[in-house]
Amino acid sequence: MMDEKDKKTYSNFEFESALNVQEGVKQPEQISNFYLEKMRQNKRNEIPVDTLVDGILHGDRVMLSRAITLVESSRFDHRHKAQQVIEQCIPYSGKSVRVGITGVPGAGKSTTIEALGKMLTALNHKLAVLAIDPSSERSKGSILGDKTRMEELSTDPNAFIRPSPSAGSLGGVARKTREIIILCEAAGFDTVIVETVGVGQSEVAAHSMVDFFLLLQLANTGDELQGIKRGIMEMADMIAINKCDIDPDKAKLAAQQFRNALHLFPMPDSGWTVPVTQCSAYSKEGLQEIWNKILEYVAFTKKNGYFYQKRQQQNLRILDETIENTLKERFYNSPGMEERIEKARRDILENKVSAYSAAERLVESSSI
Ligand SMILES: Nc1nc2c(ncn2[C@@H]2O[C@H](COP(=O)(O)OP(=O)(O)O)[C@@H](O)[C@H]2O)c(=O)[nH]1
Ligand SMILES: [Mg+2]
Incomplete structure (x- = not known):
């Protein structure tokens, strides 16, 4: 897809941009961080659209990250450039399985993504993990938390983790995340997981950009179902009771309660029967089952056409x-x-x- 001339530009650029390596290069102390950051930003903005696109299509993470930085930028010229990159990446996008994971803070989403992610990358899947958390600007803690919770995955060559774009409204964050999905797919990631906090409207936004929506629950005391918004349950394509290592019987009971509750809901448009299972990001129980169900769902909805219909919608x-x-x-x-x-x-x-x-x-x- 790339001719010799392009290749040359691309490798030249890489050579010229060696100064941009952000870690491991000792900088003279008299240059202020502010100035260095400015230089970096300038450099970023100088990368031609074609170079970014070629880089992305070759799976180059540096180019992917830079393009994402443009997507996240609020500057008009950055946005304009980002649109050009996205436009050229769209023909190469759409081939991944897009999975959303939601659940209240502390349900174990990040830990589960780390465990599930390691399982997938070991199978040679290429996994991109994104987050929608409009609150993350205020509570920087959640980003830090996720980074430590996905420690292994973040150094995995088959995985790419990007925390939530922190600027702007939920609508803005959602739009950016959708665009980042396109870039990641063009870069060859075959599985995209979007983590979203199950509070407010962010799960609705996440649901609008994924194929499969997994709701993580905890086996709490007695009345599990009370605190759960009906809307979230209706969006879920699967429910998993996490941390079943703590009390397996309680997890089983909670799963049964959810199964019973789901019976009262109308049949989803997908025609899919929503499975409920127990899982543990610690003991890894149930993770294989979750992945199997995701694959089953994709096959099922591709067969009945719902998969394509949903993406069109x-x-x-x-x-x-x-x-x-x-x-x-x-x-x-x-x-x-x-x-x-x-x-x-x-x-x-x-x-x-x-x-x-x-x-x-x-x-x-x-x-x-
Ligand atoms: N016992 C147990 N603890 C877990 C499990 N999964 C996550 N945790 C713990 O629950 C806490 C919240 O996890 P985290 O992944 O950050 O939740 P998130 O807010 O939903 O992303 C952390 O202290 C995790 O170590 C699990 O399967 N079993
Ligand atoms: Mg998290």
Whole structure:
């Protein structure tokens, strides 16, 4: 796919960019970190789109990371460049199995991903692990926690771990994660796991970008089902009671309760019967079963067409969301808009104008 000329550019670039290696290179002390970071950023931004794309298609992690950095950036020129890279990667994407894992904080998602991930990479799967956690900017702890929990996986040559993009709204984080999935697939990752915290709306966002959604639960005291939002259970393609090493009988009981509860739900559109199992990221019990079920689900839904239908629906949703976001962005970035909104606010508070007509005028005056 790459001709000689491109190869040369690519390897030249690698050679030239040796200074960018972020670890192991001792920097003279008189250069401030701020300046070094600026230099790095500049360098990053200089990498041509074609070089990034070639790198990604060759499975080069440095190029993949840089492209992801562009995706995560809020700078307009970075975003623009990221879009070009994504556009060129799309034809090579879509071939992975996309798995979402949700559950309350502490359910053992990261630990399970580490254990399941090691199992998969040992089978020569190439695994990308992403996270959706809009709260991560505030509680930096969760990122640090995940890093230590996925210690082995993070040094595994067959795995690629990227913490949640920390900037912005849930919608922004979700969009970025979707784009990162495309880049990872183009880089040859055949399995993508998205970890998401089962609080708020982030699991809905995660569900909208994966093929299979696994809900991790704990066998708590007695009334397990009470605290669980019905919506999450309806989204799950499988439920696993984690930490069954602690009390196997209790885990079994909890699993049975979930099975009973699921009977009360209508049949999912996929036609798939949602399995419930016990597992342990520590003893590794149930992990093989989880993976087998994922493969079974993919085969089942590919056969009945639901797999493709769901991805199409997800794409249509991206269209809607992108239109919405683009309009909003254009509106708020219109020249002088900030001041005009400020003025409209004052006018409304002083009863000089109604909120409706002020809004209409602002929209009229924008560059949408
Ligand atoms: N006993 C036991 N503890 C576990 C298991 N899985 C995770 N943990 C522990 O539960 C805590 C939370 O795990 P973590 O993976 O960070 O949960 P997350 O917030 O859902 O990602 C950590 O202290 C883990 O060591 C398990 O299978 N058995
Ligand atoms: Mg975690």
